[in-house]
Amino acid sequence: MPACGGDDAAGVAAPEDETAAGGRHLRRRAGRRGHRARAPRRDLQPRGRADVHRRPARDHVHGPLRAQSDSALISVFRADELPRDVISRDFVGEQHGGVGACVLFVDANPGEGPRLHRHPYVEILIVLEGTSTFDDGVSKRAVRAGELAVVDAGQAHGFVNNGPGVLRQIDIHLSPTFITEWLA
Incomplete structure (x- = not known):
């Protein structure tokens, strides 16, 4: 083609x-x-x-996105119906047919965010609203709405909502399950 x-x-x-x-x-x-x-x-x-x-x-x-057996190829989930964690709603790929990623819909109030940690896989964080201060254990950097951060596998990181309003971001973990090592 x-x-x-x-x-x-x-x-x-x-x-x-x-x-x-x-x-x-x-x-x-x-x-x-x-x-x-x-x-x-x-x-x-x-x-x-x-x-x-x-x-x-x-x-x-x-035409419609269906296999010959007429089973759906696209599954749709409502973020507000996903299980709630401290500051996010979490889609765990392994629990949904072995999808190869986990997705967090973050909704953090000022001052909230996860402490320093790392994962053995890449994580992509997309800031939709507000400002997030990312910490790699050595330096800090503000990431604003419309920007994204890519965290390499094994890289220490954490973030906090340092703005006056709610921080909304989508965090994509390139793994079917969450694997987190807390460092602080």
Whole structure:
């Protein structure tokens, strides 16, 4: 299936010029001007946005997201119906068919937040509203609404709502279960 960016974006070289039926002269690009198209490397995974966003096949018909057995492929959960922890509602992937991530919907009042800890997996924290001060055990940094922080596996971290209002953020743990080592 060709990638976005033209019929030749998949790396198959096409002739520069063709004559269409009726004598019209067509010009096909093999890529950027002055560059030859390269054969695709089958040993590589998709690298960029163009490799991800692909056109549907010509015979593709959009329809409901259901398998042939008519079982749902998409499950929807309400955040306010998830189990409540101290400052969050928690979606634990393992408890929902083995999903490979846990998601916390954080709703923290001023001064609230988890103390220093770490996980053996990557965590992504997305601040939706308010300001959160992240602490890595050595330095502190403010992360504001519209920003996200990526915490590497094994990296010590904690955060506190240092703003005047409620801190709302979504924390994504790239693990089907929570594994936390508390450091303070």
